[in-house]
Amino acid sequence: MAITNNETAPDPRQLMLIVEDDLALQKQLKWSLDRFESVVADDVPSALLQFRKHNPAVVTMDLGLPPDQDSVAEGFKCLEKILELNPSAKVIVLTGQNDHDNALRAIQMGAYDFWAKPVDPDLLSLTVERAFRLYELQEENQRLLNANRLDVFDGLITRDGGMQRICRTIERVASSDLTVLLLGESGTGKEVLAQGLHAASKRKGRFVAINCAAIPENLLESELFGYEKGAFTGATKTTIGRLEVAHGGTLMLDEIGDLPLPLQAKLLRFLQERVIERVGGRQEIPVDVRVVGATHRDLQEQIAAGGFREDLYFRLAEIVVDIPPLRDRVGDPVLLANAFVKQLAADQRRKPLGFSPDAMRALESYNWPGNVRELQNRIKRAFIMADGERLTSIDLGLLDPDREEDSVDETLDLRVIRERAERQAVLTAMSRVDGNVAKAAELLGVSRPTLYDLMNKLEIK
Structure with missing residues (x-):
């Protein structure tokens, strides 16, 4: 299995991967495409390893790959897994089998283009250039969309000061790789905050969420870590888990307090070493993913009762966010x-x-x-x-x-009661008129400058 390595990882927008088992043709392709930065691989495992490591924008790939070069099965398997890892990648399929059905199947699976061997080097170079340009345009469009959004927390609507402080905290830690633990009752918006954390980060991979309480214990390990063909009855093909799917991105482990103890140990090993082993496999696979834990449970109580590992808690709780109901x-x-x-x-x-x-x-x-x-x-x-x-x-x-x-308030402090009533009245008025200060002032029976002063005093934005 041949893999070439670069000392420094190039920008994936300027990098391509050449997957070709014929070493002579591999060199020829690399030479004819030498104006592009490239890495090479000669089979499916090495191709996926290179793709995970570099996340290239463009891939040229032979469909006839070992161990069965006379079949297209390995090539299609490689195409499927590459597009699972990054659906935006532009894969140009090359094959000696000039077959319309293979071409149609590759395009339906998400390939960018299809060429039958022998390939004209100039035409292939032009196709690769167009693929790079399209990838960059799509990336730029996404950046513009993100820049034009009022908030990375799409779907989170709040005027509450506590929630606004939480949003600012999430935005500040987004650019780091710190593990975040979201604590709060069910339905408070933990997944929306996790998605906002991912959107505000520089990670180019996917946001993937899994509910640890919704999947039976005997299936959860293979769902998280994937499994090799033949690992158990019914495992008819090698399948990557959610951790690998989220490579380069963010994995949210919802209801992590329900994670079984054996899987807690395996997750702890991943957080320490950043490698996984699929169920039934022995190969260590490096995975770059940010983990966000979320739960409505009291993990400290679970630790005291022996239901949650304290060492895992400290790995997960680099940043803890308590979400108010x-x-x-x-x-x-x-x-x-x-x-x-x-x-x-x-x-x-x-x-x-x-x-x-x-x-x-x-x-x-x-x-x-x-x-x-x-x-x-x-x-x-x-x-x-x-x-x-x-x-x-x-x-x-x-x-x-x-x-x-009528209910009796617990406090009789007039200052506290007055401030609470003023805050309630201002926020209710603002909510009813969608934040229009002039209309809110009219509802409250005060002038607009008076309302602005009151909002400043109550720290309402």
Whole structure:
């Protein structure tokens, strides 16, 4: 298995991989394409190793690869795995078997182009140049899209100061490779924050999420680490796991508190050494991935009870983020409800619905045990079932708080009560008018300068 190595890793946008088992032809291709930086490989394992290491923008690949050069099976397997690792890679397939079906199959699988041998070097060089140019254009488009977004936390809607501080923390640590642990109740937005962390980072790989509590224990290891052909009954082909799929990107391990102890040990070894072994395999495979853990469980209690490894906790908890539940995010329930209604109306091409006063009171006072996920589900159901132009507390399945008995606040400190009431009133007004300060001031019965002063005092942005 021949692999060439470079001392310094070149920019993947200027690097190509040549996969060819005929060493003479391999040299010829490298010579004819010498204006491009290149690395070479002569079979599937070496090609994948080079691809993981360099993440090249362009690949030229022979379909007839060892151990069965007379078949196209190995070539198609290599094409499939390369595009799994980076769907944006431009793969140019070369084969001596001038077969229309093979060409069609390669293009359907995601190959950029197809050439039958013998290949004209000038035409191939032109194709490679175009592939590089297309890759760079697509990368630039993605960068422009990211630059034009108001926020990397796509889908996270908040005016709560605590959540805004969490977003700033995530943005600050995104450029590092620190492992992040997200703690919070179910439905608080842990996956949205993890996606925001990935989007704000410089990682070019994929964001991959796996729920450790949703997969049976006997399947979770192979799902995470992959497996070799013949590793167990039903393993008819080698399959890469989620860690390899996320190479160069971010892997979110949701509900990591439910990870079985044997897998905790294997995950700890990966975090220490950054290599994995597939189930049934012996080869150590280097994987570059940022791990984000998330759980609603109290991991300290689990450590004390022997259900979670303390050494793994400290590996995962380089940065710990405690996400507040929706009931503690002042003003967010109404803000989110309005956003969900607008999105549903746009998706279903219907007129947006408003909220009745009793619905607004219910949204603001309800405890939201299911957090944002519960709120979204209630809005969806109400939007479909409502008869009028405004959603009511009955549509939402919530009790109007005006019909409940008065509750006694725990504190009698007038300054605290006044500040809390002012904050609640300002955030509620801003939520109802989508952040329009002039309209919010009118609702509150104050001038716009007075509202600005109040917002500054309460540190509301």
